Amino acid sequence: MNEALLQFIWQYNLYQLTGLHTADGEPLTVIHGGRLNKDAGPDFLEAKIKVGNTILVGNIELHIKSSDWLRHGHQHDKAYQNLILHVVYENDVPNVAGNTPVLSLHDHIPAHIFDHYVNLMQAPQKLPCARQHETVRQITKEGWLSRLLAERWEQKLGDWNVLLENSAEDWRNLLYWRMAANFGFKTNATPFLMLAQSLPLNIPAKHRESLLQVEALFFGQAGMLEDDFKDDYPRELQKEYDYLRKKYKLKPVTAHLWKFLRMRPANFPTIRIAQFAALVHKSVHLFSQVIETHSIKEIEPLLEVTASEYWNTHFQFDVAQKQATPKSLGKSSVQNVVINTIAPIQFLYAARQDTHALQEKALQLLEAVPAEKNNITALWEDNGWKAINAAQSQALLQLYNNYCSAKRCLDCTIGLNIIRAKE
Ligand code: SF4
Incomplete structure (x- = not known):
């Protein structure tokens, strides 16, 4: 377990959603897990949960171990006061966050989530998911390629905007x-x-x-x-x-x-x-x-x-x-x-x-332009994904350079679909 995987599991509801209890034994329902916060402060914002009969709306912090709360010095940080939930993988030190309810996910994560994740992270190939992407629906892949192309152009055109202003x-x-x-x-x-x-x-x-x-x-x-x-x-x-x-x-x-x-x-x-x-x-x-x-x-x-x-x-x-x-x-x-x-x-x-x-x-x-031919498009082709035009080859370059080569499978739609698949 690592914090990125725990966040991923929480963000995409990859834990067993039923039969949850806080560390104090109160029944817990997650109505909305919150919005991932990439800036400073708690990990998820504007979440909504029900503890016992009480609905709570607010922020959630995640840690591998509850003792990380102390290690990160959150007890001295006002941004971490008034959380509605402290989600941990392992509740090794009880009540570190005062009265904030604690949920341990240790017994609620299906084994296949770990297996798929470990397979991707330990894959020796240049393309960690190799042909596994073929199990992902075509429409999902095409949507992801469109977002990757937009991301590529956003990065590129940011610099061009500066040139234009200059x-x-x-x-x-x-x-x-x-x-x-x-x-x-x-x-x-x-x-x-x-x-x-x-x-x-x-x-x-x-x-x-x-x-x-x-x-x-x-x-x-x-x-x-x-x-x-x-x-x-x-x-x-x-x-x-x-x-x-x-x-x-x-x-x-x-x-x-x-x-x-x-x-x-x-x-x-x-x-x-x-x-x-x-x-x-x-x-x-x-x-x-x-x-x-x-x-x-x-x-x-x-x-x-x-x-x-x-x-x-x-x-x-x-x-x-x-x-x-x-x-x-x-x-x-x-x-x-x-x-x-x-x-x-x-x-x-x-x-x-x-x-x-x-x-x-x-x-x-x-x-309307044919797909580019280079080492990266050839690698995709060898693994069963042939770009049909330059929009797709540009998106596949973005995917390989910014995600696959850095093993950012947790940030990738294909990774999400592979990890959560039951088989
Ligand atoms: S980042 Fe996505 S496409 Fe690349 S290897 Fe991981 S799961 Fe596959």
């Missing part, structure tokens, strides 16, 4: 920053975001007509134009950047932030920067297009870009490839940008406008 509610800027971070994908997201933040959008926008100047601004600000180059193309970029840097008093980020190691060359930051520059070059009203377009078929072409010609034969400056290949942003990368930038920004924009219908459309956009 940029005087400039949505174009938010899109620019988040899109840049997205082009860095997992490995180079931070330097990409720093790059965008070091270069106000209005500067590359002013030079949008010239791809070379837009590229010079981004490569220069990335700190990648500091070397002595032999190829003409980086030399031209240098020349342009020297001029633009002085004109706008720009300060580049340091080049050593960029990671190339253990990456596929197609994902090198040089290629991603060239593609990002191509996107800025070709987009005139990207923000309004992104906000107003909810069909995946119309959004994808907005993001389809190819790095300029030099990159057909290079992954890095001055290092030529034997075979020429155009460096286009691949379909799965485009979908990654829709999942991680476009749909969330549409959702945030709709939420700030209080437009429920548009929030729904942002979710529908995510449902």
Whole structure:
């Protein structure tokens, strides 16, 4: 027994509800176990019980042992006066909470609750419930996935709200920053975001007509134009950047932030920067297009870009490839940008406008994108749960990263259903 499990058992009424008595032998009925309190103070608030013939309404505190009351110093804390019930697993020291009735749950918890809980906590697999989730009803799982997606977006969009406030509610800027971070994908997201933040959008926008100047601004600000180059193309970029840097008093980020190691060359930051520059070059009203377009078929072409010609034969400056290949942003990368930038920004924009219908459309956009393929979705698939679209794969990522890997099965709807199942 531990306190989290005891709270869980109390919260979901997983003990035998009939035949309860207080430590003083009075019959006890739990009418409402109360609302779980995650802040300071008693564990459950606004509960309602009947002791003998008296109905009591108020707060309840739970402990493994009644002596924990003293160990936690509750006898000196006003927040714990006037409780209606002290629930313990073991009443090792009687009357520690004065006149507060005491209920010991020791003999009222069915054995299968412990068995299922221990099985989950001791499971050696990466996914503690493995295929057991298949015993949970589909409708319950889908409801849980929707809540997980909402939780994921709430966490993500909290940070975006801060970015928005820091940029005087400039949505174009938010899109620019988040899109840049997205082009860095997992490995180079931070330097990409720093790059965008070091270069106000209005500067590359002013030079949008010239791809070379837009590229010079981004490569220069990335700190990648500091070397002595032999190829003409980086030399031209240098020349342009020297001029633009002085004109706008720009300060580049340091080049050593960029990671190339253990990456596929197609994902090198040089290629991603060239593609990002191509996107800025070709987009005139990207923000309004992104906000107003909810069909995946119309959004994808907005993001389809190819790095300029030099990159057909290079992954890095001055290092030529034997075979020429155009460096286009691949379909799965485009979908990654829709999942991680476009749909969330549409959702945030709709939420700030209080437009429920548009929030729904942002979710529908995510449902129109195929499920992501990565180690975590593969793990779920191996265990019998295949995401059918990106909304589900995002929710499964949230579930694995925030619950399964930390064994938070007590906070998970699937865990609840597995633990309380009789078989
Ligand atoms: S957190 Fe939920 S889904 Fe994950 S292993 Fe535990 S019960 Fe299964």
